[in-house]
Amino acid sequence: MTFDAPPVHVFDVEAHRGGAGLWPENTLEAFGRALALGVTTLELDVHLTAEDDVVVHHDPTVADARRIRELTRADLPPTMPLLRQVAALLDERGADPVRVNLEVKYDALDASGLTTREAFVERVVDALRIDGLVPRTSIQCFDWGVLDRVGDAEPGLARNLLVSPKYLRDTEGAPSPWFDGLPVADDFIATAAQQGFTAISPIHGSPFRSGVADPGYTPFTTAALVEAAHAAGLAVVPYVVDDPPTMRHLVGLGADGLITNRPDLLREVLASEGRDLPAPFPG
Numbered sequence: 001m002t003f004d005a006p007p008v009h010v011f012d013v014e015a016h017r018g019g020a021g022l023w024p025e026n027t028l029e030a031f032g033r034a035l036a037l038g039v040t041t042l043e044l045d046v047h048l049t050a051e052d053d054v055v056v057h058h059d060p061t062v063a064d065a066r067r068i069r070e071l072t073r074a075d076l077p078p079t080m081p082l083l084r085q086v087a088a089l090l091d092e093r094g095a096d097p098v099r100v101n102l103e104v105k106y107d108a109l110d111a112s113g114l115t116t117r118e119a120f121v122e123r124v125v126d127a128l129r130i131d132g133l134v135p136r137t138s139i140q141c142f143d144w145g146v147l148d149r150v151g152d153a154e155p156g157l158a159r160n161l162l163v164s165p166k167y168l169r170d171t172e173g174a175p176s177p178w179f180d181g182l183p184v185a186d187d188f189i190a191t192a193a194q195q196g197f198t199a200i201s202p203i204h205g206s207p208f209r210s211g212v213a214d215p216g217y218t219p220f221t222t223a224a225l226v227e228a229a230h231a232a233g234l235a236v237v238p239y240v241v242d243d244p245p246t247m248r249h250l251v252g253l254g255a256d257g258l259i260t261n262r263p264d265l266l267r268e269v270l271a272s273e274g275r276d277l278p279a280p281f282p283g
Contacts, residue, residue: 010276012257013266014041014101016240017058021261026056028081028089035093038280039263042090043101046083046124048115049073054083054127060105060114069114083124087131095281100137101160101259102128106146108177117180121149128157140201142167145180151196160237161192164203164220189228199235201259204246211246226254244269251275 018030019037031042045058047068057080061067068076083102090098106120114120128134138158139150147159167178168188175184184191192200205211205219212219221238229236239259241247247258247269260266267277 010040010278011251011270012041012235012237013039013263013270013278014043014237014257014259015039015263016043016259016261018042018044019261019263021242022264024079026058026081027079028085029079031081031086031089032093032283034263035089035095035098035281036283037263038267038278039098040257040278041099041101042086043103043259044083044086045103045105047105048120048123049076052123054124056081056083056086058105060107060110067114083127083133084131087133093281093283097279098136098281100133102137102139103162104139104141104143104146104150106141106143108143108145108180117143117145117149121146121153125150125153125157129154138198143178143180144182144184144195147197148180148182148195158198159196160199160201160235161188161197162201162239163188187228189225189232189234193232193234197234199237199256200229201237201239204238204241204250208240209242211241211243212249213243213245221250221253221255223253230254241266248273 015034017025019034023030023033026044044056046054047057047060049055049068050070050072053073104120104124106117128137134154134156138160140160140162141147142162150157150159169176202221204221205217207214226236235256237257238250238255241258241260242262244265247266251273258266270277
């Protein structure tokens, strides 16, 4: 089976953790409801268990603070799905056009007790191959080294750089640990393009929860950033955008998509702008 990307004219509606503002995040319930609503992409986070199962969850720990990496699948809550269950859901719904944007939750500041970049990428790529997800998946991460290793392990995977100012800052005069030794230029867009990344997913601005309507709002995703990324051949998909005024602002700047907890509101904004909407895949 082959999976085609959504038509170019369809704005990328990415349901963050399945639509965390609407349903229990990173669950099969959320992903199923997002498909029924109509999104182009399911955005999700993954960790590895002690037995190298790839599970969908945001934090590295469960509710009692135990690390997922130290637990078996049987130790985890039944609502925490395996990546392969998400693949099965897409297949059951016949949602061939819907993509997966998978964040590898590697933490360059606290990698102890987790795993190496190489091992994390190897296990995730193996899982994507087994379930036939490679053609429809992008890997996103704040860590440049993870994305570099993804490119080496599986060139067929799209690579999206998550970025905000705090991940670009030096640490006590040293390069950011998120660069993994890569010489990232002040113009990080140029370096991302040189690395062969597919897209950048910048934070839209701060404070990100209130958005452009806040008098104290400072944008990070600007018209100049979007223009520079497009000129470098990179798509721009800002995160996490939940209020309609900021959604409308970023659509107007030429963003290619948005990662949002409220895909329902983003669909309303796009409809009001006369944009085509992604098809629903109900159960």
